[in-house]
Amino acid sequence: MTVRLYDSKTRSVTDFVPLVDGRVSMYVCGPTVQSSPHIGHLRSALVYDLWRRWLAFRGLDVTLVRNVTDIDDKILQAATGSEEWWALAYRYELEFSTQYARLGIQPPTYEPRATASVAQMLDLITDLIQRGHAYPAPDETGDVYFDTRSWPAYGELTRQNADDMAAATDSEPRAKRDPRDFALWKGAKSSEPASASWSSPWGDGRPGWHIECSAMSARYLGDAFDIHGGGLDLRFPHHENELAQSTAAGKAFASYWVHNGLVNVDGQKMSKSLGNSIFAAEFIDKARPVVVRYYLAAAHYRSTIDYHEGSLDEAAAAYDRIEGFLRRAERAVPVTALGESDVVAAAMSDDFAAAMDDDLAIPQALAVVHETVRAGNAALDAGNLPAASSLRASVIAMVDVLGINPLAPEWTTDDSAGAGATALEALVVSLLRQRDEARADRDFAAADRIRNDLAAAGVQIEDTPTGSNWRLET
Template sequence: MTLRLHDTRAQQLRDFVPLDASNVTIYVCGPTVQSGPHIGHVRAALSFDLLRRWLEYRYGRVTFVRNVTDIDDKVLANATDDEPWWALAYRMEQEFSDAYAAIGILPPTYEPRATGFIPQMHELIATLIERGHAYPASDGSGDVYFDVRSWPAYGELTRQRIDDMEAAADADPRGKRNPQDFALWKGAKAEEQSDATWASPWGEGRPGWHIECSAMARRYLGAEFDIHGGGLDLRFPHHENELAQSTAAGDGFARYWVHNGLVNVDGQKMSKSLGNFTLASDVLAKHDSLVVRYALAAAHYRSSLDLSESSFAEAEAALARVEGFRERYARAVSGAGEQGPIFAGGGFFAVAPKIPAQFAAAMDDDLGVPQALAVLHETVRAGNSALDVGDRDAAARAFAAVSGMTDVLGLAPTASTTGDDGATASALDTLVQTMITQRAQARADKDWAAADRIRDAIAAAGITLEDTPDGTHWSIDG
């Protein structure tokens, strides 16, 4: 089956045909680092992590670029005398990176900062002026604007007419020809930080928001690339403006536009401007990182996501079912004397991981993760049924399929997502196994009171015991 993606520009599903099947290219708009990430930022990054992982499975190599906007009105506004804008931006960038890493979002191939590409922005602006699509402000302010009426295709991404658009609010209207014209370069202002300006052919100043991404995408992916991604709220004006300035400069730019849905709170999008956001750090402090990843991935990437405590409870229960099967299978394999490499989350690979056809079909259908998760859980049920009747071959096939699916979805437990390293896990297992042995001895001695005390002590530590015909097994009580 061919991978199909919903292209915002075409407003329909399209077969995905990369420019180069040996290297799929993606540019995703990253954060503006004026403050720490909320859970909506993490959901957006996860949406494209899932797309990237699936493209890597399908094609092998993916060049994935996600930028950092480290110079912006909001960054400057949030700076203080004690923390300059550039220090604030760097600290917030680290918070975003930490939140992404916590739930297993892969680092990008390249992660450029806007301030590192001022010359490339100047080059692009100069090209637009030369082609008659941009102009320096007539008032000598140093501003440079894109002339939206010079480009007949302006508005095609969001299917709007210029006359129906509100005035662009990304810069002072000084020197504009049209209210909808947007800033490519912002002349220096006396009230702004003096070290937040760069020399340019049009005077001291700093870049507009939109020109940054066009310049960085061109630098790393060339004049034309496969996929441009970002949140639904970026379609206008940001992505509309990127498309206009890049194509007006002669670049093919993005062949597919993919947008993820937003996280809602009481029917409104979660955003810093509305003040209704939940910090990613607060969510991750309260819930296991894999649970957070599952909860954010469970809805289709293009849908709105209403998060609640029940979302995390359902995710935790779902992951427990998957891990329960892993552990049962590992015990069955080790109990039969078979050996295989232990993987980070526990258990054994008796056969190589494998992706079921139904799972692949779901993922190929516009990244249908909800349907793919349904295949995962049906495979877990089939694997448990096979173990119930002692069908080792069927259980091995189910385990291979579960391993393949969780690997692709980033839901396989690892040291980074569980927060445990191998030494910690080994030490904990030794302690619990010692207590299990002591409890078994107490029961053999018919010292029921001692056996109960040991079990209660284990339970108080958040550990559950399972007595089975082949021994007592333990797990962390979620």
């Protein structure tokens, strides 16, 4: 097998070859914890959760680092009143973790906070100054800037000419050699809390945004690692600046750059000015969390998702078809070793695997899932239990690696679906048992009444050679 991915730097789909055979090192830019997470944050975290799951399924040992930016201009601006900036950051960090967990997004291997790696940032800035690629501001503000003109490769990630780039907006331009120079260190200001300041050779202050990720990726993954990921909106200036300062410091940095698409609402980019941001907690409450996961995963990870009213209903209908087949097969086919990981893994569809290997083409992979579901229902209709059992195993293998297996504990115990689904299952099975007894007693009026009552409640009954099956109308 060969996993292929789209490398944003080369702008091409290429074979993924890890630096260390059998291992994958991945760094993903996590949130700046200034406010509550929105659906774009969910989508980004989910994309790299899916990459991680697939690479692990392919037998690779994945180390995923996703940072938390817990010191930044926006955080200091958001901290008003009696709440300290670090308390606000931690409160929102917990909110991010909670909403990620609701979608079944696995915790990263390491989740470092920027404030815990300031020493490494200072070392990196010192190295850049010594190499001639950074300079302290001459006005004694304590600021330190990256000298973009000193690095001819600046702009290589986004293929921009330095003369055509917009000026950096992360600091005042008065002491810069060039408007595009960006801040590595920001001198302390009297308007900012003393707790948001660290000692440095250039004066008390705090790190700039871009230096944080360069220092943390090197600390946890080394000077060279496999994949750097993040949202498409981070390509410039954040990732461009990361690449420049890390390579200027002599580090090989990332072999591949992977960027996920954004989420629009009714054709418009989410923004505070438009008032169309949808927060994660609100969004997940709109449907079963597993349906939300299905919806956010269903589009190709590099495409833009355009959310509109009814999107989750469409996702729920598609997911219900998968769940309906698995529940139906569970009732019809005795489960023995079917749940064992080796058996399920052996049932993985070749077409599904080929789609996932091809730059994580989940739309094509889900098409295989639904095709297998249709074949499984046809096998159950025909009373072909061996075929149904095999197809059930294949579906489980596919949805399990996508993290949307309806039979998995995280979804069967979900508060919005698990208890209700369990109660519904028990009620319908009880009524079907009563219907079977009525038919056995030739009380067809009672049997028809039960069927009609269930149909009125949206439950469709299918009588097959192996017994009666049911599913919710969609």
